[in-house]
Amino acid sequence: MSKPVNPPITMEAVKTRLAQMPYAEVLGVEPMLKDGELTLRLPYHDDLIGNPVLPAMHGGAVSAFMEITAILQLALTGDSARLPRTVGINIDFLRRGHPKDCFARACIVRQGRRVANMRVSAWQDDIEKPITALHGNFMISQDD
Numbered sequence: 001m002s003k004p005v006n007p008p009i010t011m012e013a014v015k016t017r018l019a020q021m022p023y024a025e026v027l028g029v030e031p032m033l034k035d036g037e038l039t040l041r042l043p044y045h046d047d048l049i050g051n052p053v054l055p056a057m058h059g060g061a062v063s064a065f066m067e068i069t070a071i072l073q074l075a076l077t078g079d080s081a082r083l084p085r086t087v088g089i090n091i092d093f094l095r096r097g098h099p100k101d102c103f104a105r106a107c108i109v110r111q112g113r114r115v116a117n118m119r120v121s122a123w124q125d126d127i128e129k130p131i132t133a134l135h136g137n138f139m140i141s142q143d144d
Contacts, residue, residue, distance in 0.1 A: 029034030
């Protein structure tokens with residue numbers, strides 16, 4: 001039995017879904033599409049610094065950015081008007097986030113009828129050297 005093929009992701013669909021997440025606007029999250037693959041950019045600004053001594057980006061801001069990335073990717077693959085809801089997430093802080101732009105990509109590990117398991121990776125200079133990783137479960141909204 002074959003899986004249904006999802007339509008290609010368009011920038012219009014990405015912006016429509018991103019507009020449903022007010023905190024994405026607060027953070028200044030910007031979407032990018034390359035070869036149909038969604039990448040989000042968190043532009044650096046001074047409000048993102050959590051430790052000014054190092055300086056290092058605030059873990060909460062990076063975590064929220066990654067959660068937004070997961071929810072957006074999952075929302076774009078479904079046909080529900082409602083956004084997926086977070087059931088639980090784990091964040092692995094792998095490296096210090098320097099005061100510069102951050103990028104993230106999400107992938108769906110497994111998607112059932114009601115719950116999806118997601119992984120997100122965030123990096124700054126090199127995609128092969130992530131600064132954080134998210135593993136999470138999300139409830140897929142069912143339109144009734």
